[in-house]
Amino acid sequence: MHIIKPIALAFLLPSLVQTSVAAPTNMSIEAQTVLRADTLLWDAPLPFDTEVRTGKLDNGFRYFIRKNVEPKDRVTMYLATKVGSVLETNEQVGLAHFLEHMNFNGLKHFPKNELVDYLQKAGVRFGSDLNAYTGFDQTVYQLPIPSDDPELLKNGLQVLRDWAQDALLTPEEIDKERGIVLEEMRGGRGVAQRMRDKYLPIMLNNSRYSSRLPIGTEHNIKNFPYEVLRDFHRSWYRPDLQALIIVGDIDVDAMEKEVTRLFTDLKSPANYPPRTEYQVPLLNKNQFIAVTDPEMTYTVGQITIKHPEEKVETVRDFRRDILKSVYNNMLNARLSELGQSANPPFIQAGVGIGSFLGGLDAFNANVVAKPNELEHGFKALLRELERVQEFGFTETEFQRAVSVIRKGNETAFVERDKKKSDSYVDRYLNYYLEDSPALGNEDSYALYKQLLPTLSLREVNQLNQQYYVDTNRDVIIMAPDNEKDNLPDEARMLSWLAEIEAEPLTAYEDKVSELPLLSVQPVKGSVVDSKELVSIASKELILSNGVKVVLKPTTFKNDEILISAFSPGGTSLYSDDDYFSASHAGELVNSSGIGQLNTIELQKYMTGKNVNISPYVSERAEGISGYADKEGLPIAFEMIYGYFTEPRIEDDVYQSTIAKTTSMIANRESNPNFVFSKAVLESLYQGNIRRMPISAEGVKKINQERALSIYKERFADASDFVFTIVGSFTEEEILPFIERYLASLPSLNRKEEAKDLGIYEPEKGLxxxxxxxxxxxxxxxxxxxxxxxxxxxxxxxxxxxxxxxxxxxxxxxxxxxxxxxxxxxxxxxxxxxxxxxxxxxxxxxxxxxxxxxxxxxxxxxxxxxxxxxxxxxxxxxxxxxxxxxxxxxxxxxxxxxxxxxxxxxxxxxxxxxxxxxxxxxxxxxxxxxxxxxxxxxxxxxxxxxxxxxxx
Missing domain, CATH: 3.30.830.10 (Metalloenzyme, LuxS/M16 peptidase-like)
Structure with a gap:
């Protein structure tokens, strides 16, 4: 497969927080005596993870090997090559990606398709396990395999050795693969590709990247001579541009010896070409483009302001990167709040400072506008940027954003011995390919813990002024053809900017409630019966109100508790007239507040807490799903109790949902895949509203009062609910919450079953x-x-x-x-x-x-x-x-x-x-x-x- 990274080119923002360059050192934070904020060695290089064995062979080949037993008896191996499509000559366009394909179609020790066949016999899945990707600057091969089979482990390493330099590249296999790559190319064609082809040269400042998409061109894939592919392979698949990353349940010493034995004989060709680091130049000017397409279903406005890359090499750099995360969090929270208003100015909006491509970072802001309301949505986005520019953020916003990062740091540290091997692979892969930091678990935890208290609101406010500037700015508009006449030209877009800059603004008011979540605390119930499920290490409880609870304590994570509940019934019990209200009842309640907190107050209350509880009403059931850590359990159970006893559908949430849903479906008939899907459903279910995509008429039938009434009916009787709780708890720890919050839920002892609606496909095919x-x-x-x-x-x-x-x-x-x-x-x-x-x-x-x-x-x-x-x-x-x-x-x-x-x-x-x-x-x-x-x-x-x- 091919990828385009790190920027997203199909109406999505770039990755918001991606850091770069860490100088390797074996010094831990403690060894550097970085013990307090006032003794931080700000210019000290970031420490490299000491838990991984690293080395470099005489031929330049690098390796990273780490023992990790999550999961047990498994190992994940990656071959990373600093070879991507940007290195291709004009006659080689598309061949970096083509060569990735060929590494699965004949290797020295696995001719033709024997590689896939051999690994499938070992339980390795092609596509989901065995895979690869090609980007502008890299090609990466992945092979996760069992490590408890010495022969398989040996052959797995041989696969990576063959990938490194021993592709056979036979004429027969090359010609067979041309058609497959052409079909991959064909599958990627559509509205996103057509629009991208128009705006990409502007986004990438007409740099080499803009003409080197990894998929290549149809003409070149069809016609390249065999020897051109082989020349590319010889020139670039060489040890000084390659690294092996191995993480898993292995013997590190034995693995290092085997890597040395297998990869030492890799050779670089004589007179090999230098690996040029291509750049996206800053043009020091602003650019604008508006593109339309008949199959585009919504309008997007995107602002990208390019800046020189800020490398993350030192403690000071790392701290600045955290500041950017805080900024992104706060501004997106404001936009989310605006998007939940009764008449939202846009369908969706987002902002972020992050990495771009070719030596650049970028400030990105985008808005998905309602039909024919680009100006309204775009100005709303600009207004919030100007509001921050003029007034900054509030202290309460700042503290919440910091709490999110603090909680993430604590969670990561608690789970460090349960971390999956894949996460470590990604750490070392990004270090090798992107020069990203590769901090050890303890060092990362210590750095965050020490740096977070040193952050200041003033510094975060300054980021907006530093990044939201009026030079090196691209504005890209993407819209359906039917909005072409309403789109701005560059002069009109600049007038929008000027109008917002001149508009008098007021400071943002951060409304936070001090009320408790629940208006009344529940009266404790009890467990009246229990049954051990010995063979699966679980237990079934019956509560005094009839609720059934299934408990399975585990040690798979150190602090993860999953909660789920269901009751039979759902929308099947309601008429077609009530269907649209019933089918949206769970979503509307989930989007609103609970108890004494409205939706915005609840979101702010939940910030920095590792808790999520959501109700649902499906066709045949209603229920709850979510998760929490031990610290968040009281809140999780309060929310469960609240969703049963104090649910709400707020006016703003209802109106916002209706407005956004209406906007999102306005142009969907332009989308071939939607039209196809709709036609399939019509032929199978004769247009039954319970199987068809919701129409504008259906949206109008969603009644706020009826939806809440239906929701309350579904959750009025907990006696037929079954709760399942799985994770890192003991029965003694969880029982008080069960007795207080679940055993106290309302009980009517109804006997309900979901209804058979008789909606089935025709007996005979068509x-x-x-x-x-x-x-x-x-x-x-x-x-x-x-x-x-x-x-x-x-x-x-x-x-x-x-x-x-x-x-x-x-x-x-x-x-x-x-x-x-x-x-x-x-x-x-x-x-x-x-x-x-x-x-x-x-x-x-x-x-x-x-x-x-x-x-x-x-x-x-x-x-x-x-x-x-x-x-x-x-x-x-x-x-x-x-x-x-x-x-x-x-x-x-x-x-x-x-x-x-x-x-x-x-x-x-x-x-x-x-x-x-x-x-x-x-x-x-x-x-x-x-x-x-x-x-x-x-x-x-x-x-x-x-x-x-x-x-």
Missing amino acids: ETVVHKGQEQKATAVLTYYGDYTYNPEENINMDALEHVLTTKLLERLREEESGVYGTAARASTSKFPKNRFSFTVSFGTAVDKYEALIHSTLDEINKVKTNGPLLSDLEKFKIEQKRQLELSLKENRFWMSHLSGAYQRGEDPARVNHYLEELNQISVESVKKVANTYLQDAKLFKFILLPDESK
Whole structure:
């Protein structure tokens, strides 16, 4: 795959806080005697993480090796190369990315497709585990594998050694890959790409970057000579531009010896080219462009003000970087508050100071405007920037923003011994490629702890004056064609700036409530019964009001507690007339305040707390989901109690939601994917409002009073609620909260079940073809629908069928026919309201290829129906599932999903203990049987998206 980083080029802001350059040193903070704010060594270089083994071979190859046992028996290995698309000559455009592809299509020790095949047999998933990306300045390969198999570990290192320099680059494989890359390119075509092509030269100041997008050009991918690719490989895949990053459950000494043995013989070619560091020059002028497209669905205004990069090398630099984070937090909180007003001036807005590209940083501000209201939205954004310029921020805003960073620092430190290997890989990867700091856990914690008290509001206020300036400013407007006549030219845009600068402003008033969250504290209830679920180390409690609570204490995290609850019912119990109010009830309550705090007061109250509790009302259930740490548990349970007993839908929240929803859907019929999706749903459900995207008429039917009434009805009776709590607690710690806040919830002892609405797909398959879109590309979605026998045996065989067909379709449609970039089979099964299934294969391709590829897809399906899957593909599925289960069983989120799901479906949660036994029962014949039972020709629905017929 290819990426464009660090700037986002499709209507998104750049990364807001990305630091650069840290000089390596083995001195810890303590060793530097940086013990108090008044003794900080401001110009001391930032310390390098002492927990990682680093080295540099004689040939210039670097390595970073660290032992980390989260997850156990796993290791993550990355090969980083400082080679990206910016290094390409005109005849090599697109070849950095093409070469990344070729490293999966024939290596010295893994010819042709043997690499993917070998790793899949070890349980490594292609795409989600085994992957790579190419950017402007780097190409990175990733390989997470089990570390408890010495042979696999040895071969995994050999893979990275081959990636470093031993791609075979045979003519046959190069020609096969051309089609795959062209399909990747085709898939990326659309409104975002067309608009980007217009504004990118301005955004990148016509630098080399603007003509070196990693995907390349169609002409070059089709026509480059083999030797041009090989020359690029020889010139740039060399040890002085490469580093190996290995983090996991390994023996560091043994791994270092193996790395030295394998990578010492890497050679650099004679007379190799220098690695030029390309820059985006500052032009010292302002630029403006407005671009439109018929498929654009909303209007975006973006301001980018470029500045020389501020490298983060010293303690002083690190402190300044924290100041920028505080600034970003405060200004975005103000914009969020403005966006929640009764008549919001925009759909969305955001601001941030961060890194850009090519030696630059940038101040970015953007606004997503309501239809035909760009001036109103743009001025609202400018007004807030000017308000900060004139009056600055308040002390209370500052303290809240600091508290967010302080809490994040404390949480990271508490969880340091539970940190996943991937996070360490990212740390060293960014250090090597981007010169970002690579602080150790203790040093990072100490620095933040010491630096945060030294920050001042005055300094943060100065950042706005330093970064929000009127030079090196780009203004980019992106809009639908139907707004072309209303868009400003540069002179008009400058007049908006001048008008806001001249407008008299008042200082921001930070309204903070001192009231407690709840108006009345609940009366404590009790536990009346309990049952040990010994085999899954859990416990079930019955409370005095009928509430059921399932507890699973874990040690997977040091301070993470997940909470979920459900009750049967949902919107299924309400008429079509009430549907829109019912379906938005949970969202509207969740967006409002609780108890005595309105939405803005609640958001400010929650700042710096690691707590989130949200209610929902879905089609068949209502409930609560969220998380907290131990410190936040009292607030989490207060919020749960409040959402049952003191919910609200505020006028401003209701009006804001209606206004934004109306704005967001105004131009969506211009989007080919939306039109296609809508047509599919219409053909499947005959336009039933419960399955269709909400219309403008539907929005008007959302009634504020009725939505709140429905919500209160759904949460009036807790007696049929099941709460699941998973994480780092003991029963003794959690029980007081359960008794006070859950056992006291209102109880009516209603007996409710969700209603079967009878909304199902037609019995017989059909074909729907939609013509929409400018680009010459096709999307095919092939889906089987029907009744299903829901049981563990059928479910696991359906999962196996999904896996083996995905493997076969990738081999056939991608590798053999070069017709797609990606494709997959997806199985979905449901137990309620009645047993149903869907099985989908989808892909994008060329207009002249889709029919042949559909034929190939159906041919592969028929092969499985006739002969069953290959035993080798089935074994890949089994080992992958086994390896994934090993990881899942040590994740709080897995147990939350598993326990809550089991209770919701009325299943035995201990069945997870038998999964491996059930997995071993899968056979070629059992998968064949499932394929024949469900993938019937009469149940096949074909949905095709093609370009406009005039194209």
